[in-house]
Amino acid sequence: MPSSFRRPVLTAIAALSALTLLPSPAFASPSSSAVVTRAALDPSLVAGRGASVAFSEQEAERAKTSGTVIGPDRTAYTLPAEASGRSAVRLTPGQYVEFTLPKAANAITVRYSIPDSATGGGLTAPLTVKAGGTTRTMTLTSQYSWLYNQYPFTNDPGADLLHPDWWITECACVPAQTTPAPVISKPFRPAHFYDEQRLLLGRTVAAGEKVRLTASSAVPWTVIDLLDSEQVGLPYVNLIAANVLAFGADPTGRRDSAPAFDKAIAFAKKARLKVYVPPGVFQVNRHIMVDDVTIEGAGNWYTIIKGREVALPTPAPDGSVHTGVGFYGKDAADGGSRNVHLSGFAIQGDVRERIDTDQVNGVGGAMSDSTIKGLHIQHTKVGLWFDGPMSNTRVEGNIIVDQIADGLNFHTGVTNSVARNNFIRNSGDDALAMWAEKTTNAGNTFDRNTVQTPVLANGVAIYGGRDITVSNNLIADPVREGSALHAGSRFGAEPFTGTLRFTGNTTVRAGTLELNWNIGLGAIWIYALDRSIDAAIEVTGDHYLDSTYNAIMMVSEWSVKDLYSIPDAHFKDVRIDGTGTSVLSARVAGGASFENVDARNVGAVGVNNCGSFGFTPAGSEFTVTDRGGNDGWLAPWMLPNTITCDDRPPVVAPPAPSPW
Template identity: 80%
Template structure:
């Protein structure tokens, strides 16, 4: 394929590895500019009213003053630039710096960064100097929670051979076990999950306009700075009339395990009808804290940190776990679940460095009905929040979930009438937000006004089956591989879609990724009929798809079931598409969809890529498009929805040249 220079190396993902390409940035000698505050790497005006409302300001390193080298832009998987917010970052050699200007008063910062792995895996640590207002503090960076390699479910060993020697390898288009001689796969094979985040309280409040300089040390051969979040953190929350965990022996220094003290404080609180309070400090907890009919509140997620090691079990647990670790868990649904649980105002920091799908090493888990989770900060767990129903009426609000090995949040099996709203998610190792209706349908749930950035695998938001669910007002940016922005999938054994599915007023940025297995581009929103047909009442309204790498909208089946399953009756209305590398709509399935007031511009290829089920009948494609009016705009080939494409003209070009559009602008 041909690729515009704005998106280099899309076709050479595996050759890129962890190479670092230098580019132009804001030179150190240039006059300092006003701070450039972004949301998901964009002008906030482009995403107004979408995503989470947060109390920090995001600044991309490439927009700041520095004497390093810009890497990117690049959308290739397995590359540092590809996993960066906005697909661009700044590489520093020892002694080099990035200098940001505070856009408002701040007393706390969060740095998203990458440093090298150890030669044999396991990570390294290195200091980063943080200078502001005449004083310098040290932030300790680590790659111990980054760097996954190889095939699913991945390994921490960069020198490992293939985990599945009989699997299809896209790099050589072969099945190694069926190839003589077996191909030599370059090592490290498929490095990914390069970034981590670190927070730091600055000790005092600095005024808008002051400079914060991040200087790389000799502790790492290079340091990549992706972005800086700056924040004005309020005073610690205090609750004097509560069951205080310190009164029951909890150690705020983190030297002693405090799990038993938490259990005692919870038991006392339930008897005395009090809340549990966790004062400022770092508390070591190395197992699950089981919660039911209790409120636990901290002093705020910057002040109260509950942190634990991952602990190997002597023998596997009944659920298959071979490790345990810090987490707050409701009782199993089979045991009745938990109710009236309210957790707020603290951080949960795990020690998960590998993906073991049977492990229950999540930040929050179990079954929690009639409960709330608010203002938590969760990182370095497997999944931030994983819920196994049946359960109902859970509200998840105002949380920050970062640096996960797998999902940020998953409603798994029979979660009903629950809401996930105003949460900020970055750097997950699988879907950011998911509803997975395995065995029992999820129903009546809403994912609303959340921000999901840089999932390194799979999708920003994924809905796998279910009934009458809603995805609204979210902002999704920079999915990397084997997924895209918003996904509607009949797969993974999910129950069928039934009733309605409402997808409205979302913005998806720099998605429509390259699918390495199929070697084609996905859509910013994509529908996949793999296990069964999709025929529910699905309405997609008011979405904005910006700067799509390939397609904006995709409806697809799999070759083995292409003549068995269809996607029928999806209705798209009031959609804006600003930039596609290829098409507005790509159909690779039987079925139908209608379009009304879908406006597009900067379209790189034919507006509709209609392959249907690849039978190429003389009567036309098995997929029909209905024009309900108001579908305007287009690109290099004219109107995106032309009369000659309707209802089912075959316009099949699986791999058209990619024409990178200009950056999105206000409509």
């Protein structure tokens, strides 16, 4: 993030502590009943938005427990803040949390946290799972969680500052320029606490039966965030295909199966067949190159393609110093790949640190006229990172969890492509991003996806491009240095042109404290950093629920505030239920129109209009246009450009969201 606005600031502790006052969502009382939520909300509040998934989500804090409910709390670098709904259950050895199944299920997913080892690198611990009359053991690990320090982070809890020449909010200083040097507590900024495990129960457990999770004595505490339960069908079988077993693949995972995959793909292309990967765990420790091929698994619960991260003897031409499991199209410079279709398997990586030059993503390269469906991707750097130019690719119905960086990124010249009905949880950077670096993106859509708990940055982020649509998504609980919906002229992206549309999205508990600025971000925030945003911005039908600070933010960086503007934004048919501060925070020149924007439970003045901080006699440099039908926040005296600038008003806790 860029340097701080040069304004008086509150201390970080005071600003963060205000977040603990915000309430938890609906269903605050723990219960032994089968309470099903979506993003920790009553599903009726988000009907028709987000991904349609096979599992039922149940929050631990609403279940029966002998442990302790932690949270709600939105303070970054804490376990509650990174939990779904900002609350979870802490168990000591022998304590349990017990869920009542809402539907029959034969498979569960547990989202949890256990401590790191003293020197970093993680611990493991058993978790006893009693489901109906069945008792199983799940092995938990913290080897893929617990990052520390400044970007790009470290696994070492005792590390000194990675960037002592950066501004740090905690001391309101640049440590390298400070005498005496400030004492920075260690571990510094711990984060990325959670991981998840899946377990096939071996039998169907009836609706109304109990699933009890009991903590072991191997670790001092276990935090349970939630349980997903589902009924997994029988494995898919394709007998008329190039079966990787026939080419030497090992379904036990003991031997490297990468050569067998290569042979099966080569044979299938010649014979005009699909490639089939049956149930099993297949060890693959490098990229599988794909072009003009269809690869089908038996289902992502049954077919698991798993690999170790491998250090390269010398860096690759792209700068990678590691390789690992992943399915990659050809490089765009070599023409890219076409007609690639991947479905029905899991990709499990072994990425434990963030190295931005590494190509250790679940799916990568350039793939045009392609589909990626029904994958489960975990523990890679980015779930799917596409480097264009490429076009006409569909990414649908995937589950992407526990990434070190993004969930999915359409990067550089991706056109006419769609990511739809995907579920992304616990990404280490933007969950869904389009980044038009060097070559513009155009005609792309992010539609009906669910994003939960992105630990860093945003739920959905658009960096430049032409005619982009973000529609019908559900985004919950961004943790720090970002928010739910974002459009930014930054990171060297090409300009926004045409129309940028946000329509029918719902955000909940969004808007984090931006550490460098020491101000709260909006649930949707539009940021002019590298240039003005001159494209038409149309926001229609969005719902912003329980926003930690403001619902809508239009902003520029202090150093360029007199250079760039956001002149052409339009908000229509928007509902805002609960803001910690304002409905609109304008900190840039330009203007926006509002029509049928209804708000309730607003914590401060409806409009925080600072413009570009010129405080001119003519009023703010940002113009607010009232097109009628705006209720609960926009008073006539605020129009068109009254200065109502209050940089950091007190945060007021709104009530939990409820039906409109």
